[in-house]
Amino acid sequence: MEFLTTRDELRTIYKTPRPTDGPIRKELKALDGHCRSFIGKSPFVLIGSSDGAGNADVTPKGDKPGFAAILDDNTIAIPDRPGNNRLDTLENIVRNPSVGLLFLIPGMNETLRVNGDARITVDAGLRGRLAVDGKEPQSVIVVSVKAAYMHCAKAFMRSDLWKPETWYDRATLPTLGQIIRDQLALAEAAGDIDRELDQDYRQTMW
Numbered sequence: 001m002e003f004l005t006t007r008d009e010l011r012t013i014y015k016t017p018r019p020t021d022g023p024i025r026k027e028l029k030a031l032d033g034h035c036r037s038f039i040g041k042s043p044f045v046l047i048g049s050s051d052g053a054g055n056a057d058v059t060p061k062g063d064k065p066g067f068a069a070i071l072d073d074n075t076i077a078i079p080d081r082p083g084n085n086r087l088d089t090l091e092n093i094v095r096n097p098s099v100g101l102l103f104l105i106p107g108m109n110e111t112l113r114v115n116g117d118a119r120i121t122v123d124a125g126l127r128g129r130l131a132v133d134g135k136e137p138q139s140v141i142v143v144s145v146k147a148a149y150m151h152c153a154k155a156f157m158r159s160d161l162w163k164p165e166t167w168y169d170r171a172t173l174p175t176l177g178q179i180i181r182d183q184l185a186l187a188e189a190a191g192d193i194d195r196e197l198d199q200d201y202r203q204t205m206w
Contacts, residue, residue, distance in 0.1 A: 027149045030073040031114075035148050038112045040066045042103040045078065047141070049089050049118070052096035057088040068103075069130060074145045076101075076114065079130040079137035082204040090139070093118045099143060102151075107162050109153030116146045135206040 004010055017023050028035065043065045050056040061068075061078055069077040080090070093099065097117040104111055119142050127136040160166040177193030180186065186193070 027147050029145075029147065031070065031076075031145060031148055032073075034150075035112060035114075036070050036073075038105065038150075039068055039070055039076065039103055042105050042112070043067065044104045044106075046102040046104075047078070047089055047118075048100040048102075049092035049098070050096055051092045055092075057092055059089045063132070065105075067130070069126075071142075076116075076143045076145065077126060077130065078141040078143065079127075080120075080139045080141060081137055081206055089141075090120055093120055093141065101143065109156035109162070111151045111156075112148065113151050114143065114145055114148045116143045118143045132206045 004013070019025070031039070044060065044062040045068060046058055046060055048056065048058045061080075063079065063081065067079060071077055089099075097119060099116060099118045101114040101116075102111055103114070120139050121142055122139050126140050126142075130137050130140060156162065174182075175190060175194050176197060177190040177195075180193055181188060181190045
């Protein structure tokens with residue numbers, strides 16, 4: 001199997017867009033009203049990062065719509081709620097600040113992409129602003145926006161992602177407890193693992 005390894009090789013397959021074409025012109029250097037509105041309605045964002053040595057990671061962040069706070073037209077603050085403490089994204093950011101964000105709104109096929117540089121803060125005022133029921137995030141990811149643009153609906157239309165009639169019946173899929181038991185070859189019953197997970201979800205959601 002041969003692989004494409006240069007930009008020139010890629011452009012023999014894919015047409016080069018002109019500077020006046022929509023895919024190029026749509027890129028903004030700051031958040032406009034539509035971007036701000038989209039982020040304000042989004043309950044979910046994916047954060048792509050790497051450690052600078054080529055080790056990449058994508059992590060989800062989710063909360064009530066608008067949980068990512070817009071500090072100004074070039075700055076977004078994303079609370080880091082309790083998780084598994086692997087710190088994949090956070091450790092990447094302290095090594096290499098470049099991140100890519102993908103904001104989603106359930107039921108909407110278009111998405112918002114934001115690229116920029118991220119830093120991590122434990123500023124008391126910002127953590128307090130992003131608290132839920134008095135529970136502050138452990139830290140806050142502050143992203144300085146370099147580029148923002150809407151992404152077309154094709155991937156979501158092809159996948160029928162938001163159409164319940166295309167979804168698998170959850171009862172036919174393994175539980176996380178079953179997956180963990182099998183992958184780690186544990187003697188513990190899958191049901192016990194699932195109950196432990198459910199308890200953790202209830203106690204440490206925020």
